[in-house]
Amino acid sequence: MEDNAELNAFRRQWREEVSRRNKSSSSSKQDHSSSHLAGSHLDKLPPTRHDAADRNEEIEEDLGRDYDEIVQRTEQQLTLRTADDEDTFQRIPQKEPRSALEHFEKAVEKEAEGSLGDSLAHYRKAYRLDAAIDKTYRNKHFPGKPVQTQSDKAPEPTENKTEEVELLPTPELIASFAGLPIPQAEPFIKGTPPPPCPIANVPNDVLIEILRHIAVMDPACFSRMALVCKRFAFHFAYEQHIWKRLCQGQEFGFEGMHYSFACDLLGNPYHNLTPRYTPFPRGRPVQVPDPLSTWSQVFQRFPRIRFTGIYINTVNYTRPGGASSFSTAAWNSPIHIVTYYRYLRFFPDGSIITLVTTTEPPDVVPYINKENVAAAQPGPRQPPRKRPELPSEASADGPPVPAVAMNALHKAHRGHWHLAAPVAQDSDESDSRTDLVASIVQKASEASEHDPRDLVFETDGIGPNRTLIGHLGLRSSNTARAVGATRSAPNTSKNTKLVWKGYWGYNEVTDEWAELGLRNERAFVFKRVRGWGL
Structure with a gap:
């Protein structure tokens, strides 16, 4: 009897505790739903520091001079054209390779694109046809210069040696072009x-x-015009009022940057009566921030998001295929090379579109915009519908969108973004959601100091009441080749690269955070797209 009395008392206490928890959880859910736009659900910070924050993406791998030359040579033949034609994003009709040299060239091209599986297949075909095809390829594209021995060199008489010409520094050399006329063509x-x-x-x-x-x-x-003649090169370098206009403008400058969330996840703008923060406002005396010295350096190196293209992350990783029936580690077990892409497109109004898909860039990049995403996805109040299998039109006047692009855009996510303010803002110039997300990122990454190159974006997740928060950092594609890199300003940036610092998911129903793995992820690289913002 005593045991039953103790058991009944325990059951009664347990039921009271469960009912108390249910009441508290229901009230917390109501609070979350009522204050969703204000960002109250973000007061619970991620539990751990993300592993991506420990990566050092600024250290470039030394792949050797030959590899750089091969990549530079083959980039001209890529499906995604580079240089002047890199913004076409159109497939170039190419004939199938037949000889060993053609297979090897195709393999190098696919390797530069990131298609390691196709590259490996072409390498195998090339070496089966010719075991020394790599030497043939090197002799064709990189012919070696004949080495001149010491005996071949004729001794020069001492009296005929002339003094070495003193080379002027680059600023003095460009300054000497001021009075030169524009030359006529030949x-x-x-x-x-x-x-x-x-x-x-x-x-x-x-x-x-x-x-x-x-x-x-x-x-x-404007930058390419500096290559026309010396007179244009002088104006390009010394007309700093043009660079100041670019920095203060909204077209490509910092007036179009956002340092707090300007819209909600669906792209609807917040109604803020206070003027939006900008680091270089017009109508006020502004100075070039240290350690930079000119407005051209500010435009090149100051953290700035580009709207004239898209940031692409090509992810490659291998996984084992089906094991043999005799042994799990057989010599003929297949290895799969998996390739997928992440796309980030930023908009001047503070919204963003993210997409993770296996669809290649030429098939989906030209169609990543708000209209196509809205057409590919059902609205919040519309009944769910099937994916469109037939081409649909983005607008009445625009060309039809292929079905492969619409199927990929069905998985796109919409959200908003903002940069970290380069200087301390006033408290009335930021909103509560921006402050809470910034505190999340700062605590989760354990940042020791303020980095103005940080970027934060938040998108809707898979399913209702789920959000995704990403932490990125603006970098240069190659720090060793940055324009004007000096010891006083080592963190030069052309804003063509976004490195991962953290990625989390939040479930509002269960109030749980999840750290999203980024083991195979690499940095985003900027690619211009023709017609976007130009």
Whole structure:
């Protein structure tokens, strides 16, 4: 009897405790639903520090001079064209390789793209046809210079040696181009008069105004004009008021950057009466921040998101295939090479579209926009529908969108983004959701100091009441080749690379955080897309 009395008392206490917890959980769910836009569910921070924060993505691997030359040579033949044609994102019709050299060239091309499986298949076919095909490829694309021995060199007389020419520093050399005229083009036929050059007679003030308009339309085109002649190179380097206009402008400058969330996850703008923060406001005296010295350096190195293209992350990893029936580690067990892509497109209004898919960039990148994502996904109040199997139109005037792109955009996520403020903001210039997300990222990554290159984005997750929070860092694609890199400013950045610092998921129903693995992830690389913001 005594045991039954103790058991009944324990059961009664247990039921009271369960009912008390259910009441508290139901009230907390109501609080979460009522204050979702205010960000109250973000007061619980992620439990652990993300492993991606320990990566050192700034250290470039030394792959050797030959590998760099091979990549540089084959990038001209990629499906995604580089240089002037890299923003086409169109497939180039190519014939199937037949000889060993053609298979080897195709393998190098696929390796540069990130398609390791296709690259390995072409390498095998090439070596089966010719065991020394690598030497043939090197002799064709990188012919070695004949080595001149010491005996072949004729001794030069001492009296005929001339003094070495003293090389001027680059700033002094460009400054010497100030008074040079714009040269005329060479004649098409030798002995005939050269073609006219009307721009050579344009006054200097008008020429600078033309360059300013070109810079506002497309900074990349303004940079390429420095290669036309020495006179343009001088204006490109010394007309700092043009670079200041770019920095303060909204087209490509920092007036278009966001340092707090400006819209919700669906892209609806927040109504904020206070003026939006910008590091270089117009109408006020602004100075170049240390350790930079010119406005051109500010435009090149200051943290800035680019809207004229997309950030792509190509992920490759291997996994074992089906094991043999005789042994789990048989010599003929297949190895699968898995390739998928992550896409990030930022918009000037503070919204973002993220996409993880196996669809290759030429098939989906030109169609990543808000209209196509809204067409591919059912709305929040619309009944669910099947994925479109037939091509649909993004707009009445636009071309039809292929079905492969619409099927990929069905998995896209919408959200918002903001950069870390380079200086301390006033408390009334930021919202509570931005502050809470920033505290989440800072605590989870255990950042020892404020880094203005940090970027935070938040998107809707898979299923209702789920969100994804990502922490990225702006970097340069190659720190060793950054323009004007000095010891006083080692963290130069061209803003063409985004490295992972953390990725978390939050479930509002269960109030649980989950650290999303990034073991196989690599940095995002920026690619320009023709027609986006230009």
